[in-house]
Amino acid sequence: MENPWIILSLALIYGCLYLGSNWVLMYLKYKNKLKDDPKPTIYPSVSVIIPAYNAEKTIAQCIESVLALKYPKKIQTIVIDDGSADSTGKIAKKYPVDYIWVKHGGKSHAMNVGIKKTKGELVATLDSDSFVTPDTLLKMVGYLEQPDTAAVIPVIKIYNNGRMLEKLQNIEYLYGAFLRKLFTFLNSLFVVPGPFSLFKKGIFKKLGGFDENNLTEDMEMGLRILDAGYQIQSSLNAEVYTVAPDRLKNLINQRIRWYIGNLRNIITYRHVLFKLNDLSMVLITSIFSIIILLLAMVLLTRGSLIFANTYLNLGKGYLSLGPGLDFAMEKFFSFEYSFNILNFYLPGVIFTLIFLVLMALCLSLCFSAVNEKFKLGPEHLLYATVYSVLLGVMWATSLLKELVNKVRGDS
């Protein structure tokens, strides 16, 4: 075939089919085990550390959610003020928490300082803009009774769920939690999300604290835990809410930071890819899905440019006719030719329809798995289309930015 773009389009379709099949098969294999959390028989002591930087808007609600946790033992709460310039410290000191002030040195550093002061057998890290629900610990702590499990994570949901941008992120987060649960069945969950994660304190003694020079220290810690032979588990019944960016600009900045951090972590842990175990395959598949997303961006860009060029020139032609209202009328109101089903590129139309239906089905399965009601709305259509394009653009930007950095030698 002479046309390379046709080959790329077919490759994209095949890639999507492969990833879709992957998801379907994983779901079918483990769908009956998704919501079973092991009942805890022992309740180790827990310390919650909350690194906070200029968090005056959310720190009160955050601390209050910790104090409302249902747990048979008293929970030690430590707030590490990372050199805030606002009234974070003043608010935190009003509560019965241990308060530590450090000079501003980043979240990882604050967490490492906090970990040293913890007295509990278990350490939970909680973001200052995140809120736990009373049952969170009870649903999660049972997983840690397994000797090779080093950490357990909940479902992260979006707290501010009003605007379209926030709704889209919520869908993304719920899908992410679902995917992470599937990974646990393959012993390959490789991230301990920043908003909330529960660790056995011993793991920090064995492997060290959080990487203080990392943009996404939660992924680095996750990979480090798995690389050392331990496991991370997940509960789909434990819910933690986090505040997401409500402005596009903030979302873009956040995601570029995340994606560059993820890229760097993958490169650091690239030796894992060659081990060809379950974790390798999960990582390889994740990288593959990013590649497919980027390929889709390339083809979409080319298609858009061609489309724009054609319609710009057509517009030029029409405008050059000057006032020709009778012609314009005829053009727009005459559909005299007979209807012919072959006029539409049926394979494309059918493929798109099937894709949208499957997407809706997938999302409804995700939602029910994380105990959320699914009501089909415009946000789901936007998620499958515009939002995915946005994510793709941000991935491409992060990749380019990192390449430019590497070439310049900044990193």
Added chain:
Amino acid sequence: MNFDKSIYLGSFVMATIIFLAGTFFGMIFEKERASEVSQSIQELSEDLEVMQLSYLFLQIGNVTCRDFEPVTSTLYKKLDELGVQLEQYQKEGMFERPEFKQLKREYILFSIRTWLTLENIKKSCPGEFVTVLFFYKPEECDDCIVQGPILDYFKFKHGSKLMIFSIDTDFDSPIVETIKRTYNITSTPSLLVNRVVVPGLAERGKLSGILCSEGLCLTENNTKTSE
């Protein structure tokens, strides 16, 4: 290699099966489109034969120039719509591209045949209609796209008195080459209005003037209606 092979192998199998099914469906669909075009060309050939027979009648004096109008206008309308359809099918085609290429060649030859027949009819019926050959390229020719609406406008204004045949110059058949050489046509887009060559983009004013000099003038003064 100690990983859960069943999921990944299963995914390959599932994806391949669906992909092949889709490809198969795509091929059948495009073949259906191709056969639809082929049949249309077949029908048009029959219509053209009728027109050519009518021309022979004209030459022995049994038919007047007016009698041609219904025959030519239906033939031209079908030919024009088929051209648009074929262009779209060829552009969207993924699996049957050689098939559409061949059909394009047939269509171009058919257009030329129709045009030649009309040229001959014009000798006996001067001033009845104007024929135009529009030489274009489907890709990398922005002016060709701009020319489209302008030609559509005059088609709308003059109805069956103006017959425009679009010739895709990516298909260099000998007869197209002969025509281009005869009239010294070198660039795309180019128009051949009756015997007048108009190289490059023909804007509305320019084309209106040329059509008028060939006998097709716009009776209403469109430029005076300033809304």
